Every structure is written in C-alpha cells, then in structure tokens.
Amino acid sequence: MDWRATFGLGCCMSNRARQWLLVLSVLSLSACSTPDTTQAAQMVGRFHAAYNGGRIDLLAGMTSPAFRAAGGPGAFERMMDKVRAKLGKVRSAKQVNWRVNVGTGGATTLLQDDTVFERGKARESFVFVEDHGHxxxxxxxxxxPDLL
Structure with missing residues (x-):
C-alpha cells in the first residue's frame, strides 16, 4: 500500500502545492531559531553593577515572579547582603559556560561566570527565563569556599 494513498496526499496534491508546503515548512522551522545569550549576558553585567553599587533592591527587580515567590519577601536581598559582606565587590567576571534550552514554555538560558571579588573567588550561575520578551x-x- 502506498503511504500517499493512506494519508490522502497522492491524488489531490499537485507538485506546485507540494513545493509550497516544503517552502512553508522550511520558513516555519527557521523562525524557531535558538535565542542567543547576548541579552542574558547583559543582564549579568547589570546584576554585577547593581550589586557593586549596593543596590540590592534592583537585583530583586531583575527576577522572575516565580523566583520572588519561591524565597519569600526579602530572602534574596538578605542573601545578597551576606554575600557582599563576606566577599565584597565584584572585580571581574568571565563567562565560562552557557546553555540554552528551548521548549514549549519558552527559552531558558544558563550562564556561568568565574567571578573575582575583593575578598575571594566564586562560580556564579544565572538562569534566565523569558518574561514578556525580556x-x-x-x-x-x-x-x-570563601563564603564559609
């Protein structure tokens, strides 16, 4: 049995229609390209700038609603205050790893930095999700180990 007859595609679809179907398929797949990490990397830069400026309140504003709900009010700010007291300001950060996962719920971007602070070094991991296009x-x- 011919598969075209099984799915009803052989007798009624012209070559022109098949060509258009192929073109539309290629175009729809190209629209699903993987997002780059540029915006997330810029957010890490803003995160470090706010942290260095002592604007811990701005850090909380960069988080997703799910992140804010998970820790409760002020939990993230208290943690970052402790990190700042122990390690000091960020001196430099170098991205050492990244990963982008795309699914039906949108894109998730992981960036990892090796960060040098005034009083120690750390590996920071940032996970970003899309929230209204940002x-x-x-x-x-x-x-x-310098946090111990």
Missing amino acids: PALNAYNINS
Whole structure:
C-alpha cells in the first residue's frame, strides 16, 4: 500500500502545492531559531553593577515572579547582603559556560561566570527565563569556599 494513498496526499496534491508546503515548512522551522545569550549576558553585567553599587533592591527587580515567590519577601536581598559582606565587590567576571534550552514554555538560558571579588573567588550561575520578551533571573547560585 502506498503511504500517499493512506494519508490522502497522492491524488489531490499537485507538485506546485507540494513545493509550497516544503517552502512553508522550511520558513516555519527557521523562525524557531535558538535565542542567543547576548541579552542574558547583559543582564549579568547589570546584576554585577547593581550589586557593586549596593543596590540590592534592583537585583530583586531583575527576577522572575516565580523566583520572588519561591524565597519569600526579602530572602534574596538578605542573601545578597551576606554575600557582599563576606566577599565584597565584584572585580571581574568571565563567562565560562552557557546553555540554552528551548521548549514549549519558552527559552531558558544558563550562564556561568568565574567571578573575582575583593575578598575571594566564586562560580556564579544565572538562569534566565523569558518574561514578556525580556530575560528575567529565575535562579541564582553562588559557589565559593570563601563564603564559609
């Protein structure tokens, strides 16, 4: 049995229609390209600038609604105040890893930086999700023996 007959495509679809179907398929796939990490990397720069300026309140404004709901009011700000007291300001940061996952719920971008602070070093992980077309911090992790 011919598959075209099974799906009803062989007898009624002209070559021209098949060509248009192919073109439309290619165009729709090209519209689903993977987002780049540029916006997320810019957000990390803004994060570090706000942190260095002591504007911990601005850091909370960069987070997603899910992030804010998970920790409760003020939890993130208190944690970042402790990080700043222990490690000091950011001196430099170098991106060492990135990953973008695209699914039906949108894109998730992970960036990892090796960060040098005034009083130590750390590996920072930033997870961003799309929130109304802009990246929003959905998770933050800092790993440093200097925090102990």
